[in-house]
Amino acid sequence: MNVILLGPPGVGKGTQGVLLAEGKAWKHVATGDILRANRREGTPLGKEAQKYMDAGELVPDELIVAMVKDTLEAMPPSQGVVFDGFPRTVPQAESLDLALQELGRRVDRVVVLEADDEVLVKRIAGRRSCPECGSVFNVYANPPQREGVCDKCGADLVHRPDDNPETVQNRLDVYKAQTEPLIRFYDGREGVMARIPGEGGVDEIQQGIRAAL
Numbered sequence: 259m260n261v262i263l264l265g266p267p268g269v270g271k272g273t274q275g276v277l278l279a280e281g282k283a284w285k286h287v288a289t290g291d292i293l294r295a296n297r298r299e300g301t302p303l304g305k306e307a308q309k310y311m312d313a314g315e316l317v318p319d320e321l322i323v324a325m326v327k328d329t330l331e332a333m334p335p336s337q338g339v340v341f342d343g344f345p346r347t348v349p350q351a352e353s354l355d356l357a358l359q360e361l362g363r364r365v366d367r368v369v370v371l372e373a374d375d376e377v378l379v380k381r382i383a384g385r386r387s388c389p390e391c392g393s394v395f396n397v398y399a400n401p402p403q404r405e406g407v408c409d410k411c412g413a414d415l416v417h418r419p420d421d422n423p424e425t426v427q428n429r430l431d432v433y434k435a436q437t438e439p440l441i442r443f444y445d446g447r448e449g450v451m452a453r454i455p456g457e458g459g460v461d462e463i464q465q466g467i468r469a470a471l
């Protein structure tokens with residue numbers, strides 16, 4: 259099954275995507291995580307992406323589409339996928355349709371997670387991320403056992419560079435202008451779209467997502 263998690267910054271795509279992929283033994287394809295790994299490793303893609311990410315702007319479609327195609331082509335043909343943070347524009351969605359078609363796959367479900375902007379801003383302000391293993395915590399809702407230290411690998415947690423208030427506002431604006439139109443793009447496909455409240459407990463939201471699949 260090929261599932262897209264769609265929704266604004268901070269709504270919980272990463273949190274829910276990891277749980278869903280672990281539970282179903284699917285691959286979690288999170289374009290933000292792949293870009294951050296490229297930045298850490300200092301690859302040409304990571305260096306090119308940095309200026310867009312730090313400003314809260316989208317990385318150009320052609321870079322993102324090539325990156326996702328490489329990931330898909332390296333996967334076993336029958337493995338399920340959870341896309342998190344991709345597609346984010348209509349051209350990306352069109353490219354995904356073509357790439358999946360070439361591999362004998364298709365978009366099976368699009369799960370839209372929804373929450374008010376105030377909730378998103380507070381969650382992002384409280385997020386602490388592990389630069390080593392990618393684990394995500396929240397000082398309000400899901401704090402690490404030792405303040406500032408990753409429970410899983412012991413690395414020092416960081417506040418993502420794009421999680422400052424000005425950049426967050428731009429990310430919300432970019433979502434509304436460039437990514438929200440995807441809801442209409444997928445809406446006409448029968449049995450594909452599901453809208454799930456992104457507010458509430460993590461487990462409760464996960465159950466809602468699984469029920470929608």
Ligand code: AP5
Binds near residue numbers: 267344
């Ligand atoms: P990306 O990394 O994809 O960021 P995003 O979409 O802005 O989403 P976030 O990671 O901020 O939030 P999330 O929805 O995953 O929430 P999370 O689970 O962490 O992209 C970053 C940048 O990369 C983009 O701005 C762009 O530059 C570039 N990029 C990436 N993909 C691209 C693409 N396809 N095209 C072009 N450019 C691209 O949760 C947030 C916080 O809330 C956490 O602290 C978490 O612990 C907490 N939390 C989660 N669920 C709950 C809950 N139910 N209750 C309470 N707290 C919760």
